[in-house]
Amino acid sequence: MNAASSPVIALRAVGRSFAGNPPVDILRSVDLRVDRGEFVAIVGPSGSGKSTLLNILGLLDSPTTGRYLLDGIDTTTISHRRRARLRAARLGFVFQAFHLLPHLTVAENVSLGGLYLGLPARERARRADRLLDRVGLGHRRRARPRTLSGGERQRVAIARSLVAGPSVLLADEPTGNLDSVSADAVLSLFSELHAEGVTVAMITHDPGVAARAHRRVRIVDGQVLR
Amino acid sequence: MSRGRARPGSILGEAMAGISARPGRLALTMLGEALGLAALVATVGLASTASGQVSDHFDRASADRVTVQVEPSRAERGARLPRDAERLVQRLEGVEAAGTLTRLEVSDPVGTVRLLDPQAPPDPMLPVLAASPGLLDAVDARVAGRRYDAGHVARADPVALLGAGAARRLGVTELSHGPAIWIGDRALTVIGIIEEVDGRGELLDSVVLPETTAAQQFGWQGALSMQLDVAPQAAETIARQAPLAIAPQDPSVVNAAAPPSDAQLRDRVQGDVSSLLVLLGLVALIAGGVGIANIMLLSVMERIGEIGLRRALGATRGDLMTQFLAESALVGLLGGIVGTSLGFVTSMVVALSRDWTPRLDPLLLAAPVAGLVVGVLAGAFPAWRAGSLEPAEALRTL
Known part of the structure; x- marks a missing residue:
């Protein structure tokens, strides 16, 4: 779509501080660029500010200073409503805790990914079926999440994050709740998706997990190290 | 194909799925409200059935x-x-x-x-x-x-x-x-x-x-x-x-x-009894509404993770408020329908057991709407809470 040089994510001198006495600076003048088709790992110890960074990248939190451009759109000046719409259309989330809804089937959970985009139910179901096949869980589409293993649940969550066709997939410690075999399967899936052209930004504290990405960004004390 | 925001029908669908996730809780939640409405409907229904019977019955023995x-x-x-x-x-x-x-x-x-x-x-x-x-x-x-x-x-x-x-x-x-x-x-x-x-x-x-x-x-x-x-x-x-x-x-x-004739006396006594029952029904209805509010608030607290997820998936505050308000309204409507049916059946059984001709006020068909209104009122605060949660924080808790 866009030229390869146009970044999906561009943070310019982003800072985030929380009110207090004294105020706490979690992020300090972070510059970050993720280009289309990249698989980036953001690595840092706990307390380094990487969760705050992910919240900002996911438009769940706003920077105190600086600018954040998503697909070239300046997200720091737009309304809550438009930010919600950007989340629905351009961002896919994968969480450490999966966040599948227990009362819905696997297929229904996946189709939630298109709910707030306003896709018709039939189209959402069609996409969910296709993506469940893609992550290798087509045979479990009527199952409830609690009957799935951790690795399977995370693959369902990944399928959900792809329903809207996002510009970037944001993964927050996606293997944090998984055993090493399941973790490996999930990371392989990310690699495959990346090979198919999906942009992935993954946050982790685990250097072994980060090694699977093509580029690593280290964040320490709220600052990106080069 | 995409409208860029959720379709109202789909949010209603989410609300239905939300309340049907816990059928037992749903039943208990709407029970109080259903009982209140049943008492109201039965009282009003019996009053209209009985008024004809009573006057007929007592005119013969009226004041002489x-x-x-x-x-x-x-x-x-x-x-x-x-x-x-x-x-x-x-x-x-x-x-x-x-x-x-x-x-x-x-x-x-x-x-x-x-x-x-x-x-x-x-x-x-x-x-x-x-x-x-x-x-x-x-x-x-x-x-x-x-x-x-x-x-x-x-x-x-x-x-x-x-x-x-x-x-x-x-x-x-x-x-x-x-x-x-x-x-x-x-x-x-x-x-x-x-x-x-x-x-x-x-x-x-x-x-x-x-x-x-x-x-x-x-x-x-x-x-x-x-x-x-x-x-x-x-x-x-x-x-x-x-x-x-x-x-x-x-x-x-x-x-x-x-x-005062026996009939007047009887009517007056019956009027007193009816208004007492109506009052009790209203109290039960309010208690039922408070019960719904309570459970909805509990539900919001339990589903903080879900709320965070939905925000991440692109739900606006309004979408979440709408969903939880719809859930509460649905519980209220269901309670209203159950309560109205119970009330109808009760007044029917009483009328038939006394050889009275059951007569039902068509106005009573509005009773489920009263249930819906109770549900909406009860859900207002929980829905506001659901909408005002910060998504980043909501996602952190599970």
Whole structure:
């Protein structure tokens, strides 16, 4: 779509501080660029500010200073409503805790990914079926999440994050709740998706997990190290 | 294909899925509200069914008594009923019997023997009433012994009837030897005992004597009140006509009243019971609403992770508020439907068990809407909480 040089994510001198006495600076003048088709790992110890960074990248939190451009759109000046719409259309989330809804089937959970985009139910179901096949869980589409293993649940969550066709997939410690075999399967899936052209930004504290990405960004004390 | 925001129908779908996730909780949550509405619907339904039955049932036994009285302030200034009052009212259509009655001012106790016995209890003070012979007919009196008649009246004989209660107090049980009673120094022969009356219950505790006797011995100067026995359903009309018939020149000197009929009494009692039930139903409905609010708030707290997820998936605050409000409204609507059905069935069963024709107010079909309104009100605060959660924080908790 866009030229390869146009970044999906561009943070310019982003800072985030929380009110207090004294105020706490979690992020300090972070510059970050993720280009289309990249698989980036953001690595840092706990307390380094990487969760705050992910919240900002996911438009769940706003920077105190600086600018954040998503697909070239300046997200720091737009309304809550438009930010919600950007989340629905351009961002896919994968969480450490999966966040599948227990009362819905696997297929229904996946189709939630298109709910707030306003896709018709039939189209959402069609996409969910296709993506469940893609992550290798087509045979479990009527199952409830609690009957799935951790690795399977995370693959369902990944399928959900792809329903809207996002510009970037944001993964927050996606293997944090998984055993090493399941973790490996999930990371392989990310690699495959990346090979198919999906942009992935993954946050982790685990250097072994980060090694699977093509580029690593280290964040320490709220600052990106080069 | 994509509208860029959620379709209203899909949010309703999410709400339905949300409440059906816990069927047991759903049932218990709406139970309180359903019971409240059931009580309301059954009460109103039965009231409309019963009103026809009650009036039909009680008209037959309605008031057939009318009381006529000289206006008290006028009586103090000496006004009395005319001597021919009895005859005047008998001309009214529907009057079956009439008799005059006056309570005499007597300051002496009533006794049976003129003997000074310091150990005997003091003689009782009993009401002394002057009554025309017709009065006993007007109250359907049952008299043991005999009544006084026109002859006694014409001669102003010193005879008296005792009410059953008065006879008991005086120890008069045997009439064959013509027992005497004394009121002060006036002697009267008891010729009968009034055992039962229909209306004017004070007769049972009194000494009753002819008006001519009263005029001679107690200074009676004319009757103060009159009792009428009238045809069924004529009471109200006769009560209106009587003053004019008795005192055409000055009807206001006379008050006439039909005592509240059984039906009116019954209706009034039933009205009180109904309004109490309606009140209880409303209280239960409010309690049910509070219950829904409680459970919805609990649900929001339990589903913080879900709320965070939905925000991440692009839900606006409004989307989440809409969803939780819709869930609460659905619970309310379901409770409303269940409660209305329960109420209908209850009033149906009661009506049929009494051989009544069930009659249901179509207005009651609005009751489920009342349930919906309760649900919306109950869900307002929980929905606001769901919408105001910070997504980043909501996602952190699980």
